[in-house]
Amino acid sequence: GEDVEQSLFLSVREGDSSVINCTYTDSSSTYLYWYKQEPGAGLQLLTYIFSNMDMKQDQRLTVLLNKKDKHLSLRIADTQTGDSAIYFCAESTGGYQKVTFGTGTKLQVIP
Amino acid sequence: NAGVTQTPKFRVLKTGQSMTLLCAQDMNHEYMYWYRQDPGMGLRLIHYSVGEGTTAKGEVPDGYNVSRLKKQNFLLGLESAAPSQTSVYFCASSYSGGLGETQYFGPGTRLLVL
Numbered sequence: 001g002e003d004v005e006q007s008l009f010l011s012v013r014e015g016d017s018s019v020i021n022c023t024y025t026d027s028s029s030t031y032l033y034w035y036k037q038e039p040g041a042g043l044q045l046l047t048y049i050f051s052n053m054d055m056k057q058d059q060r061l062t063v064l065l066n067k068k069d070k071h072l073s074l075r076i077a078d079t080q081t082g083d084s085a086i087y088f089c090a091e092s093t094g095g096y097q098k099v100t101f102g103t104g105t106k107l108q109v110i111p
Numbered sequence: 112n113a114g115v116t117q118t119p120k121f122r123v124l125k126t127g128q129s130m131t132l133l134c135a136q137d138m139n140h141e142y143m144y145w146y147r148q149d150p151g152m153g154l155r156l157i158h159y160s161v162g163e164g165t166t167a168k169g170e171v172p173d174g175y176n177v178s179r180l181k182k183q184n185f186l187l188g189l190e191s192a193a194p195s196q197t198s199v200y201f202c203a204s205s206y207s208g209g210l211g212e213t214q215y216f217g218p219g220t221r222l223l224v225l
Contacts, residue, residue, distance in 0.1 A: 004153065008151075040218065040219075041216075041218055041219070042115070042201050042203070042216025042217050042218050042219055043154070043201070043203075043214075043216045044216065045213045045214060088153060088154070090153070099156070100153070101153025101154040101155075102153050103151055103152055103153050104153065
């Protein structure tokens with residue numbers, strides 16, 4: 001079945017760039033997503049990329065997709081303390097009822 | 112506009128007890144979902160609904176039942192709670208189930224089954 005893997009923890013200094021990585025197994029993935037979960041809150045969709053794209057940029061966020069290696073990354077430029085959260089990678093081959101989530105990467109931003 | 116709300120925020124149950132989690136959305140969304148989140152695991156879909164009066168099974172439906180009698184509400188029931196159902200439960204909604212569409216999440220319900 002589908003599997004989405006992420007490293008569990010990342011620590012960066014405020015002002016540096018953060019890169020959160022994700023690998024997935026389903027080669028038929030159509031959409032890949034990045035969600036952010038702040039403490040005590042639900043998930044919030046940050047951005048998504050369609051599988052025929054290599055890169056998507058949205059302000060401080062850059063998503064890179066290497067479809068050959070089934071590797072997705074989220075780069076956060078000029079990381080701020082407010083970016084501290086858990087970031088989930090997810091992939092889908094169909095509608096939302098077929099979304100597979102990764103285990104989440106906890107990003108800690110050190111002032 | 113409250114978005115997606117969940118009731119209760121926290122609950123402790125004894126094994127064998129029953130309870131209902133309530134999810135409400137005021138965005139006129141057609142699709143609603145119930146997920147559970149466990150340590151070291153991503154969210155897993157329990158049940159979902161594509162419209163009022165409809166429900167469907169997700170990835171981990173066993174031990175749960177749902178109802179969508181009104182478009183704005185999606186109820187998750189545990190008939191006989193088990194310790195394995197200790198988890199954080201998230202409700203979400205979306206206008207449709209289309210790819211790339213934003214899914215809005217509630218704040219979660221933390222359930223502890225002793």
